[in-house]
Amino acid sequence: MTAEVMAADANRDPALSKLVSSLQETETLSSEQEIDFLKTLLESKELNALVNVHSKVAKVLRDDKLAPLLSTSTQVLIEVLEQLSQRCHLSPICKEAFYLLQNPHLQSLLCAHDAIAQKDFYPHLPEIPVEMDEDEETIKIVQLVKSNEPLAGAQSAEPIVGATIKTDEETGKIIIARIMHGGAADRSGVIHVGDEVIEVNGINVEGKTPGDVLQILQNSEGNITFKIVPSDGKGGQRESKVRVRAHFDYNPENDPYIPCKEAGLAFQRGDILHIVSQDDAYWWQARKESERTARAGLIPSRALQERRVIHERTQRDTTDGESKTEGSCASICTTPPGSPMLNSSSSTSSCRQPKTKKIMYDLAENDDFDREMIATYEEVAKLYPRPGVYRPVVLIGAPGVGRNELKRRLTARDPEKFRSPVPYTTRPIRQGEVPGREYIFISREKMESDVSAGKFIEHGEYKGHLYGTSAESVKSIVNAGCVCILSPHYQAIKALRTVQLKPFMIHIKPPSFDVLKGTRTASRAKSTFDETNSRGFTDxxxxxxxxxxxxxxxxxxxxxxxxxxxxxxxxxxxxxxxxVQRAENEPLWSPASWVQ
Known part of the structure; x- marks a missing residue:
């Protein structure tokens, strides 16, 4: 028994043992329950083991010979991955290093290394609160340097300090409504949402409007001094890690509802945005991913944009309903509302239903439904390539634009790498066709049964016959280490854009009418709308x-x-x-659900 006690004492940290001895001397000053709790805690094996580890790490850091070379190895890792991702196609060694550095165990090791190098293992104790009289009000004096950043309220204003103000509806006081991430107010760390502004440059703002305060700020030169009453329960702003792809264009200069046009962030469809704050239900703060150090700007939230589009559609439908006349072209025109105007050479046929030789897909969500969908933002994340597993490449385009010819030429360029699945059909075989080459011919009953069983990733009906692409044929090409090339009808986009396929989608667009006609005529291209391919394209x-x-x-x-x-x-x-090479070798922004 004595040997066991001695062994236990030997494993205890001397400092903790000294604390236990001190507790025994103060038993008369504290309750027995408190003393027992502290003794149990100080004598626990877990705490002693942690203290021993802490002591050894601290000793290592005090030894100059073992001092870390840097404390940001994780950041270096990210930069190296970015560089390697652009060179993977040049060298097998680069590709091997690229996949090695993505190993989660290696990344966790580097994170632990940085934590130790930055001495992040030291305990952080909260500050001792200062007891104050309940009736005493805390006042902060804050001085900021005037810069080209917005401080705005109900009215537009010159750029000032990177915040917005408003009048509290209940008290009538001027308060901080929003802090722009990355702005001067945010960088100061001492101004927070909800703070009450009582003086600006020595001028009392009680009873004044946000416009009055803005006028004071605009007339100020040099530093700006605020006298502020802090709000209760506030904390520092933490940036979210959400990235989205914008599905629409936005220009704050044309938005009459934005709180401050100078604080707005303009973007175009396809831009990747870092949403740094979603605290406001109507106005998010964001910056472009390519401008990581820039101050955040205001953009409409998803809910606000959806409501705006619904309102615009309602207004437009009401106007259209009042202006429609019998036989109106608007009721059958295939050009959707809001799309670019066609040139004069195409306006004469704008009311004619366009021809199509391709499959008219009988999907549950057709064009009319898709037109009613509201595209706002899509959360995205970087999708890294995997060795030997290539994303299917999907070519979408107007009938006759040449996507099938591009697919044919790409496949002919490297038949061992690029392959296309043979489609299925229920139509009869034609003269000169070979089963399994142009199509796989099956009965309608069999195909309908397979469709119901979910064996087709896309399918449709054309002239009474079913056509489709089986999921198994695509899967077999991907599993063989090849790049699967698809060129379906555009209505199959959403059916193909799934987490299982993770396709890389490319829109093959036609040029302008004049260029389209000139290039096809010069190359003597044959019309794909004529099954005999015996004539050129018509206007x-x-x-x-x-x-x-x-x-x-x-x-x-x-x-x-x-x-x-x-x-x-x-x-x-x-x-x-x-x-295709980018899809093979580079990490690309994709729907976040594909990465999680």
């Missing part, structure tokens, strides 16, 4: 291609990873090859 067919391209862009443009204008087949093919 009507060229116009249909342009209109279909605009319609696809209007309905589904936000789904595409890349766009290629097929004005010249050779250059379009080279652009396609470059896009």
């Amino acid at each position: 009507e067919e060229f116009q249909d291609m342009v209109k279909h391209g605009e319609r696809i862009d209007f309905l589904y443009g936000h789904y595409f990873d890349e766009e290629i204008v097929n004005d010249d087949l050779a250059s379009a093919l080279e652009k396609l090859v470059n896009c």
Whole structure:
């Protein structure tokens, strides 16, 4: 028994043992329950083990020979990954290093290294609160340097300090409504949302409006001094890590509802935005991912943008309903509302239903439904390539624009790498066709049964016959280490854009009418709308291609990873090859659900 006690004492930290001895001397000053609790805590094996580890790490850090070379190895890792991702196609060694550095165990080791190097293991104790009289009010004096950043309220203002103010509806006091992330007010760390402003540069603002305060600030020169009453229960702002892809264009200069135009962030469809704050239900704070050090700006929240679009549609539908007349072109025109105006050469056929030789997909969500969907933001994350597993490449485009020819040429470039699944159909075999080459021919009953069983990733009906692509055929190509190339009808976009496939989607767009007609005529291209391929394209067919391209862009443009204008087949093919290489070798922004 004595040996066991001695062994236990030997494993205890001397400092903790000394604390236990001190407790025994103060037993008369504290309750027995408190003394027992502290003794149990100080004698616990877990606490003694942690203290021993802490002491050894601290000793190592005091030894100059073992001092860390840097404390930001995790950041270096991220930078190295970014560099390697651009060179993986150049060297097998780069590719191997790229995948090695993505190992979670290695990354966790570097995180632990940085924590120790930054001495992040030391305990952080809260500050001892200062007891104050309940009736005493805390006042803060804050001085900021005037800069080109917005401070705005109910009215537009010159850029000042990176915050917005408003009048409290209940008290009538001027309070801080919003702190712009990355701005002067945010960087100061002493101004928070809800703080009451009582003086600006020695001028009392009691009873004044936000516009009055803004006028004081605009007339100020040099430093600006605020006298502030802190709000209760506030804390520092923490940036969220949410990234989204914008599905619409936005310009704050044209937005009459934004609290401060100078604080707004303009962006275009396809831009990646870092949403740093969603505290406000209507106005989020964001910065472009490519501008990581910039001050955040205001953008409409998802809820606000949806309500705005619904309101605009309601207003437009009401106006259209009042202006419609019998036989009106608007009721059957295929150009969607809000799309770019067609050129004069195509306006004569704007009310004609466009021809199509391709499959009209009988999907549950058709064009009319897609047009009613509201595209705002999509949460995204970096999707890193995996060795030997390639994302399917999906070519979407207007009928006749040349996506099937691009697919054929890409496949012919490297048949062992690029492959396309053979589609299924229920139509009869034609003369010269070989089963399994052009199509896999099956009965309608069998195909309907397989469709119901979910064996087709996309399917449709054309002239009474079913067509489709089986999920198993795509899976077999991917599992074989090849790049699967698909060119379905554009209505299949959402059916293909799933976490299982993770496709890389490319819109093959037609050029303008004049360029389209000129290039196809010069190359003596044969019409794909004529099954005998015995004639060239007509002007009507060229116009249909342009209109279909605009319609696809209007309905589904936000789904595409890349766009290629097929004005010249050779250059379009080279652009396609470059896009495929990017999908193979670079981490790309994709729906967040594909990464989680």
